[in-house]
Amino acid sequence: MHEYSIMQSAISQVLREARQAGATRVHEIRLRVGALSGVVPDALRFAFEAVTDGTCAQGAVLTIEEVPARFWCAACRREFVSANLYSECPDCHNPSGELRAGRELELASMEVDT
Numbered sequence: 001m002h003e004y005s006i007m008q009s010a011i012s013q014v015l016r017e018a019r020q021a022g023a024t025r026v027h028e029i030r031l032r033v034g035a036l037s038g039v040v041p042d043a044l045r046f047a048f049e050a051v052t053d054g055t056c057a058q059g060a061v062l063t064i065e066e067v068p069a070r071f072w073c074a075a076c077r078r079e080f081v082s083a084n085l086y087s088e089c090p091d092c093h094n095p096s097g098e099l100r101a102g103r104e105l106e107l108a109s110m111e112v113d114t
């Protein structure tokens with residue numbers, strides 16, 4: 001499962017940072033997930049439970065911030081938001097140009113107890 005290995009590496013980063021901060025418990029983890037990152041948020045949540053089991057992040061709240069895909073139309077010099085990779089500019093109807101956001105998959109922030 002793709003999401004499982006993603007979550008494993010995210011949590012190992014969280015645990016490393018928590019250890020460096022001298023934290024005893026992780027309360028909340030926020031992940032930023034782009035609409036086009038190719039991961040399923042529900043699958044991430046499921047993996048989260050398995051991966052944090054027995055760690056100091058067990059029972060932490062997982063918050064997933066979904067980032068919409070944003071494209072840049074060079075002809076109109078404007079950005080537009082779309083839910084899929086193949087879409088067109090709402091003004092000039094040219095096919096979607098440069099992808100500016102939507103592939104993120106990163107740790108946004110975390111809250112710990114020290």
Ligand SMILES: [Zn+2]
Nearest residue numbers: 073076089092
């Ligand atoms: Zn356009």
